[in-house]
Amino acid sequence: MTRTVTGLFDHYSDASAAVDQLKASGISDSDISIVSNNTDGRYNEGENDVAEDAGAGAGIGAVVGGAGGLLTGLGIMAIPGVGPVVAAGWLAATAAGAVAGAVVGGAAGGLVGALTDSGVDERDAHVYAEGVRRGGTLVTAKVDEFRAAEAEAILQRSNWVDLPARRTAYEGQGWTSFDSAADPYTAQEVETERARYPHRTL
Numbered sequence: 792m793t794r795t796v797t798g799l800f801d802h803y804s805d806a807s808a809a810v811d812q813l814k815a816s817g818i819s820d821s822d823i824s825i826v827s828n829n830t831d832g833r834y835n836e837g838e839n840d841v842a843e844d845a846g847a848g849a850g851i852g853a854v855v856g857g858a859g860g861l862l863t864g865l866g867i868m869a870i871p872g873v874g875p876v877v878a879a880g881w882l883a884a885t886a887a888g889a890v891a892g893a894v895v896g897g898a899a900g901g902l903v904g905a906l907t908d909s910g911v912d913e914r915d916a917h918v919y920a921e922g923v924r925r926g927g928t929l930v931t932a933k934v935d936e937f938r939a940a941e942a943e944a945i946l947q948r949s950n951w952v953d954l955p956a957r958r959t960a961y962e963g964q965g966w967t968s969f970d971s972a973a974d975p976y977t978a979q980e981v982e983t984e985r986a987r988y989p990h991r992t993l
Contacts, residue, residue, distance in 0.1 A: 824880025
């Protein structure tokens, strides 16, 4: 039986480290995915060093949807309610839905639908999507049931976000659920949001 193990990260460097550790543990590239907020435009098309940092294989080069849009390196796309992201892997392809052969396009169904379709609890999926909207990075891995605890431990060691605590923090600000019709965060809002959660030293 396959399980989807998911971690939200406030900092791309932690997410990248998690991907590297998942790969080192023997999880296949094709079973790993990464979706990172790119509102501030720090990851541009063709920046191969970013792709390498993401684990060079984590599904990078996957066909988006069924339309033949090939992502080279970390592909750039737009997700309703989130805005621009860089993404690679099976989750990115699922979230993208039918993109008419273009690397940049609107994602049909978005992150919440992609996550719930892969078995993630819907309530958790909303927090994950909101976390990416606010500047975070999502790492997901499809693993056999017996490897799920190991994969979760890897994500946790890499500074993953405590999901219940983050849900409580969001709800304390009046948030109820991810809204794909909401305006994406601006670069300044993302910077302010990231400042709420200082980077912890591993």
